[in-house]
Amino acid sequence: MKIRRELWFGFSLMALILLTIVIFMPWSNMSSGHLGLLMLALIVVGIMLGFPTAFTLMGMGVFFAWLAYRSVNPDLAMRQVLDLFVQRSYGVMSNDVLIAVPLFVFMGYLVERAALIDKLFRALHLATARVPGSLAVATIVTCAIFATATGIVGAVVTLMGLLAFPAMLKAGYNVKVSAGAVTAGGCLGILIPPSVLLIVYGATAGVSVVQLYAGAFFPGIMLAGLYLAYVIVLAKWRPELMPPLPEEQRHVPLPAVAQRLSQRGKHALAGLFSAVRSSPPDVSKRTVLGQLFVSLTPLFAVVALLGMMWHLATVPVIEVNTAGLGLTTGSSADTKDEASTGLEAPPAESGGLSEPPAESTATPSSGVAEPPKEEAKPEAAAPPVTSTPAGSKATAGAPVAESKAPDATVAAVAPARLPTPDWLWITLCISVVVLGIVYFLWTWERLEVFKMLLTSFFPLALLILAVLGSIVFGLATPTEAAAVGAFGGFLLAIAYRFIEHWRSVPKGKPKSAAIGSSIKELGSILKDSSFLTAKTSAMVCWLFIGSAIFSAAFALLGGQELVEKWVLSLDMTPIQFMILAQFIIFILGWPLEWTEIIVIFMPIFIPLLPHFNIDPLFFGLLVALNLQTAFLSPPVAMAAFYLKGVAPPHVTLNQIFAGMMPFMAIQVIALVLLYVFPGIGLWLPHTLYK
Amino acid sequence: MQKLLLTIDKISTFIGHTFSWFIVALTLLISWEVFSRYALDNPHAWAFDVMIMFYGTLFMMAGAYTLSVNGHVRGDVLYGFFRPRTQAILDLTLYILFFIPGVVALVWAGYYYAADSWRINEHSNITAEGPPIYPFKTIIPMAGGILLIQGIVEIIRCIICIKEGEWPSRTADVQEVDVDKLKEMVHVKDEDIQQLDKFVIQQEHGK
Numbered sequence: 001m002k003i004r005r006e007l008w009f010g011f012s013l014m015a016l017i018l019l020t021i022v023i024f025m026p027w028s029n030m031s032s033g034h035l036g037l038l039m040l041a042l043i044v045v046g047i048m049l050g051f052p053t054a055f056t057l058m059g060m061g062v063f064f065a066w067l068a069y070r071s072v073n074p075d076l077a078m079r080q081v082l083d084l085f086v087q088r089s090y091g092v093m094s095n096d097v098l099i100a101v102p103l104f105v106f107m108g109y110l111v112e113r114a115a116l117i118d119k120l121f122r123a124l125h126l127a128t129a130r131v132p133g134s135l136a137v138a139t140i141v142t143c144a145i146f147a148t149a150t151g152i153v154g155a156v157v158t159l160m161g162l163l164a165f166p167a168m169l170k171a172g173y174n175v176k177v178s179a180g181a182v183t184a185g186g187c188l189g190i191l192i193p194p195s196v197l198l199i200v201y202g203a204t205a206g207v208s209v210v211q212l213y214a215g216a217f218f219p220g221i222m223l224a225g226l227y228l229a230y231v232i233v234l235a236k237w238r239p240e241l242m243p244p245l246p247e248e249q250r251h252v253p254l255p256a257v258a259q260r261l262s263q264r265g266k267h268a269l270a271g272l273f274s275a276v277r278s279s280p281p282d283v284s285k286r287t288v289l290g291q292l293f294v295s296l297t298p299l300f301a302v303v304a305l306l307g308m309m310w311h312l313a314t315v316p317v318i319e320v321n322t323a324g325l326g327l328t329t330g331s332s333a334d335t336k337d338e339a340s341t342g343l344e345a346p347p348a349e350s351g352g353l354s355e356p357p358a359e360s361t362a363t364p365s366s367g368v369a370e371p372p373k374e375e376a377k378p379e380a381a382a383p384p385v386t387s388t389p390a391g392s393k394a395t396a397g398a399p400v401a402e403s404k405a406p407d408a409t410v411a412a413v414a415p416a417r418l419p420t421p422d423w424l425w426i427t428l429c430i431s432v433v434v435l436g437i438v439y440f441l442w443t444w445e446r447l448e449v450f451k452m453l454l455t456s457f458f459p460l461a462l463l464i465l466a467v468l469g470s471i472v473f474g475l476a477t478p479t480e481a482a483a484v485g486a487f488g489g490f491l492l493a494i495a496y497r498f499i500e501h502w503r504s505v506p507k508g509k510p511k512s513a514a515i516g517s518s519i520k521e522l523g524s525i526l527k528d529s530s531f532l533t534a535k536t537s538a539m540v541c542w543l544f545i546g547s548a549i550f551s552a553a554f555a556l557l558g559g560q561e562l563v564e565k566w567v568l569s570l571d572m573t574p575i576q577f578m579i580l581a582q583f584i585i586f587i588l589g590w591p592l593e594w595t596e597i598i599v600i601f602m603p604i605f606i607p608l609l610p611h612f613n614i615d616p617l618f619f620g621l622l623v624a625l626n627l628q629t630a631f632l633s634p635p636v637a638m639a640a641f642y643l644k645g646v647a648p649p650h651v652t653l654n655q656i657f658a659g660m661m662p663f664m665a666i667q668v669i670a671l672v673l674l675y676v677f678p679g680i681g682l683w684l685p686h687t688l689y690k
Numbered sequence: 691m692q693k694l695l696l697t698i699d700k701i702s703t704f705i706g707h708t709f710s711w712f713i714v715a716l717t718l719l720i721s722w723e724v725f726s727r728y729a730l731d732n733p734h735a736w737a738f739d740v741m742i743m744f745y746g747t748l749f750m751m752a753g754a755y756t757l758s759v760n761g762h763v764r765g766d767v768l769y770g771f772f773r774p775r776t777q778a779i780l781d782l783t784l785y786i787l788f789f790i791p792g793v794v795a796l797v798w799a800g801y802y803y804a805a806d807s808w809r810i811n812e813h814s815n816i817t818a819e820g821p822p823i824y825p826f827k828t829i830i831p832m833a834g835g836i837l838l839i840q841g842i843v844e845i846i847r848c849i850i851c852i853k854e855g856e857w858p859s860r861t862a863d864v865q866e867v868d869v870d871k872l873k874e875m876v877h878v879k880d881e882d883i884q885q886l887d888k889f890v891i892q893q894e895h896g897k
Contacts (some may be wrong), residue, residue: 050769050777051784052762059788062795082799089796089830090803093746096738102748103720106713114800154867162878277759476724479741483720490717526714528864534710536866539753543763545791547838592769645869648887650894666865 013591014045031046032071036559039064041601043550053596054539057546061085064552067408088548092541096479102537103482104196108150109529110489111463112159114496116456117146121163123452129250133235136178137228139164140185144224147189149460151196153631157186157642165647175651176240177234179222180659183639184227184666188595191624192220194485197594199478200540201620204602208617214472214685222680223670230666252445257287261444267294268447269439273428294451298438302431306424313424314417341582364485459495463488472688490526497521540595547599560607567608574612581605581619582671583624584632589630593638597627616673621681625674628667632660691850692858698843705836706755712748716741735817745828750833750858754840759863783817785845795839800830856890 021041024036039060046056062081069077092098120249124138131137139160147156160182168178190197193213202209235242254262261271272292276285467485470476476484501521554560572580588597602623609616631639640656647656674680720741727733756762769777806812807824814820850858865871873879 010771013767046768046784046788047765048768048781049784050764050772051781051788052757052764054762055789055792056784058796059784059790062792074714082802085795086799086803090827093750093826093830094742096742099741099745102713102745106717110856113875115875152768152866153871158867158869158872159876162876166878166882166886168824169886170703172889172893175890175893192865426888475776480720480724483717484724486717487721493872530710530713531707531864532866533713534706534748534752535756535759537713537749538706539761539763540757542747545796549792592765593763595763598764626782642867645867646873646883648883648890 010048011593014048017041017045018300031484031558031562033232033558033562033654035560036554036557039550039554039557040559040604047278047596048591054542054546057550057600061546061549061553065549065556068553068556084404084552085549087544088552089545092544092548095544097199097209098541098544100199100209100457100478100482101196101540102533103479103486104151104194104199105536106488106533107151107467107482107486110486110525111146111460111494112150112152112155112348113529114489114493115500116460116492116496117142117159118163119452120146120460121160121167121455123449123456125167125516126250126252126449127453129245131232132244133231133240134245135164135168135173136181136231136242139178139181140188140224140227140231141170142686143182143185143616144188145190145457145460147186148192148194148220149189149464151189151194153187153189153639154642156189157183157639158646160186161643162648165643169648171245172243173653176659177231177241178659179640179643179651179656180661180663181227181231183632183637183643183660184655184663185224186642187628187639188220188224188227189310190631191216191628193217194464194471194478194482195624196540197598198620199622200595200598201602201623202217203544204598205606205616205620208619208661209478210471211617211685211689212620212624213468213478214688215617216683217468217472217684218623219621219625219670219674219681222673223628223667226666226670227663230662231628252448254444254448255419257291258444261288266443268444269442271444290448294454295442295447299435302435306428306431309427310420310424313421314419317381376612459492473686474688494518494522497525531644543595543599547603550600551603554604560604563604564611568611572612574614577608577612578614578622578675580617581608582622583621585626586629589627590633592630593629594627597630598623615682617685618678618682622671622674625667625671629664632664632667691846694842695846695858696861700838702754702758702836703861703863704838705847706752706758709748709751710755712744716744716748719744729889735819736821739814739816739821739823743821746826747829751831751836753833757837757840757844774851774856778848778857782845782848782852785841785848789841790838793834793841797831797834797838800827800834804828804831 017042021038025038040088043056046060047053062085064082066077066081069080121138121142122539124141125135128134128137128141142164145162146159148152150156165178165182169175169179189195193216195216198212198216199209201207202212231242258268261275262268265271268291272288272295273654274289276292325586463485466488467481470484471478498514498518500519502511505511505514567577585597585601588601605618605619609619631637634640637657637660640653640660643656644651644653719737722735723734723741769780772780804824804827807827812823812827814823847858
């Protein structure tokens with residue numbers, strides 16, 4: 001009988017584990033702790049046999065828990081096991097951390113089915129056309145944004161394999177590099193919050209999900225940045241792997257109006273202003289004003305942001321103590337940090353922004369950039385009030401402050417706003433310079449690209465930032481943010497599906513047909529998403545039920561103590577322990593999936609951390625980064641198989657694996673970087689919560 | 691026989707589908723609660739309990755459904771490479787060894803747990819006037835029972851597979867990664883992918 005190579009690998013691994021048990025178990029004097037270790041080894045073998053993990057854990061947990069109780073009191077054993085099991089299960093059912101899992105999963109499916117990824121990729125492709133390796137860069141950025149919003153690795157890799165992979169092959173990109181970019185990019189979603197992985201870790205390790213989200217944000221960005229840097233450097237260094245795009249692929253088609261107006265000059269802003277004064281006969285004033293408004297949205301956004309920051313930074317002290325905590329601590333740090341603390345303000349304001357897409361559906365008028373435009377309006381209206389200098393400010397501030405602080409003495413002090421801090425002026429200067437450069441380069445082509453980004457990139461980015469911002473800044477619990485995010489995702493789906501149906505109605509037919517067909521499609525989107533959510537959450541949460549009884553049995557048998565004693569007897573330094581732990585997780589990532597690794601093995605590692613003075617939060621960030629490799633490491637590299645499923649037949653699995661290797665190396669580098677500079681992950685949670 | 695199996699599949703799926711609408715309810719409930727708290731300044735004390743109950747009911751009742759569509763995560767190192775008959779033998783052994791004792795224990799324990807809760811008319815103690823919690827605890831034996839029935843169906847499937855050498859069919863259900871649907875979504879056709887092959891071949895020859 002011919003046995004496949006993969007089978008050999010699996011069988012030899014299994015044999016190795018069993019052999020280790022047989023050799024190292026002190027068979028003559030087994031303590032119950034040894035039974036615990038035996039159980040642990042058996043579970044690895046059991047999982048590898050391919051039976052649904054949740055039930056393997058359940059069966060083994062029940063059996064070994066019974067063994068543990070029996071050694072104490074055989075009469076009561078059965079009863080005790082049953083009580084323990086049902087209480088543990090009920091604990092999972094009423095877990096207030098895991099409740100966020102189905103909600104985030106639901107949000108992901110809804111966003112995925114809003115079908116905006118092709119728009120997103122096209123817009124980013126044009127936006128990055130001049131960067132070396134532009135298609136790979138666009139792929140990674142698209143993946144990072146889309147995967148973050150959806151968190152579904154399989155769907156993202158498949159979609160990018162259908163969209164970006166062909167585009168890259170057509171442009172003459174190397175097969176391996178293209179495959180690597182798609183697969184590595186698609187996996188970013190499980191690291192960059194809001195991700196389900198971090199919730200599962202938080203629930204297992206008892207670490208605050210809020211802090212995990214705050215902590216994983218920068219490492220996630222860093223990993224994406226490293227991917228991008230690698231791709232760009234590679235494209236510069238060996239252009240034959242990623243040839244620059246031909247002119248026709250970089251070309252941005254201009255609409256008629258823009259073509260007409262661009263005859264007057266290349267600069268869009270100047271052209272629009274002159275057109276407002278004297279529009280050409282065949283161009284309506286309304287279109288020109290619309291275009292002008294779109295062009296000015298960055299300005300409005302910046303003004304709104306600065307106004308918001310100014311408001312937060314200068315509200316009277318009573319307010320600052322409660323609401324603006326992050327900002328006041330920021331003002332004592334050095335200027336660079338201050339600028340960035342300030343820049344994190346947007347989420348606070350974008351908390352309300354998940355709502356506006358609703359407006360766009362309520363008033364579905366013609367424009368391409370309609371939804372974001374509506375968004376900008378309420379904000380743009382707000383800042384002039386807050387940022388009008390001196391006189392009006394004092395009067396406007398007074399009633400607010402008084403109503404909030406009825407106490408007479410405080411009210412006397414309150415109306416006076418704090419002096420504007422220096423960092424705000426610096427931010428203002430920087431934004432003015434940046435806006436200046438942006439508007440200097442504002443050609444017609446760029447206006448078109450910006451419009452495309454406005455309809456694809458920004459709504460998604462806003463949704464993510466709103467969800468993340470409201471969690472990190474403590475405006476909402478992860479559960480609430482997830483629910484509102486799911487709601488926002490649904491609104492996003494409504495908006496995109498409706499616009500598409502509206503446009504696809506042939507000319508001359510009544511537009512009302514679009515409403516019926518989009519409601520029908522939305523119904524099926526909602527149905528599919530709910531069913532898939534039910535399946536995914538059942539999968540994750542039943543795994544938790546299994547592991548609840550399993551880890552209880554492990555603790556009852558005293559396996560934990562034995563492991564602890566053994567690890568302490570090795571007399572390792574914290575660094576050695578950390579490297580060992582990460583190495584074990586890395587190795588486990590080859591045969592197992594991330595859910596199993598976290599749910600089964602984290603309960604063993606976590607109790608060891610205090611002995612080495614390691615922050616479980618920091619450990620979690622390292623684990624999350626480390627588990628990225630689990631997706632890319634053969635033989636269970638899910639990402640590779642999803643890509644293979646939609647790749648042209650001559651692309652082999654080996655090519656895909658080879659393409660993933662450099663990205664896996666980057667993941668390891670990122671892991672080392674995070675370990676050497678823990679500040680990358682810990683700075684934000686420490687600034688915000690300590 | 692096959693008909694009976696598919697019928698039970700359908701029942702599990704129907705229950706799963708019905709309860710999966712809880713996610714929509716949960717989303718709306720929490721969104722409303724957030725709105726009500728921040729905008730209307732009117733938080734509800736029962737909201738937290740109800741959220742937890744929705745979530746718990748959702749995933750517990752979807753357990754059998756997930757099993758019926760083979761959706762529980764498996765360690766797929768070796769399993770995928772086995773022939774169907776080997777898969778079935780392994781599954782059958784492990785269903786009897788792990789699944790049946792585990793789930794029977796859950797149903798058994800859950801029954802007494804829920805019965806106790808009914809007897810003392812238990813109410814949630816998270817807030818002062820908490821809602822009754824016994825219906826929620828009843829979910830445990832119910833979900834376990836359906837799961838057990840579905841498990842027996844899976845065992846029969848294994849036996850059929852051992853006899854016939856291939857897996858009996860299942861009813862189709864929504865897939866997480868439904869390649870055809872995704873292709874349609876981004877307007878890619880199979881021919882397009884076929885045509886791409888020439889670029890790959892070209893590259894191979896170029897080297």
